[in-house]
Amino acid sequence: SSELTQDPAVSVALGQTVRITCQGDSLRNYFASWYQKKPGQAPILIIYGENNRPSGVPDRFSGSSSGNTASLTITGPQAEDEADYYCSSRDSGGNHLVVFGGGTKLTVL
């Protein structure tokens, strides 16, 4: 399967911890990467591989994976973390294709 499934929307109180999940068969074989997308801005890579953050990404963002589910955890989210979050992975067919999840809109209350 080449589909990645995300919850459409998640909300979290300021300072609490939130987990955004991504499910798909390809995640049994490949790590997910995660992107933050704000309106009018280009996506930003925030997590890749097992749990790696590009330079400049705050350490409150972390990633994990189990079975067919990848998770993005934001520990103590800030108001500026309100955004859409997309997971991405390689297609499970082994053809080096890329797939994106449908995105999760995070609201920070």
Next chain:
Amino acid sequence: QVQLQESGPGLVKPSETLSLTCSVFGASLSNFTHYWSWIRQSPGKGLEWMGYIYYSGTTNYSPSLRSRVSMSLDMSKNHFSMRLTSVTAADTAVYYCARSGFLGGSIVSDYWGQGILVTVSS
């Protein structure tokens, strides 16, 4: 600092061909560790991977677009391009170019252009 910049028409007529170019600064298309990708986002929708091109000219396209999309690169100008034929209103989107590569076992895009809105309308 790596920068990418999309350029092309903002309005395309239905059934015509959409052509965009991505100029790359601070990185070379000939770097064998990177792929050069196109991703789009239709209004109110999520990100959609369109495909990528490798420095060798090898391409990989989304199965849903394979019959209509093509990508090419120009080493002398350090830019790469994307063509999408027979466009319809459903192809109205913000189109992003990005630098991609294998990181941590995944294919990830670490640098993106700012995006260009292309509207398909007569």
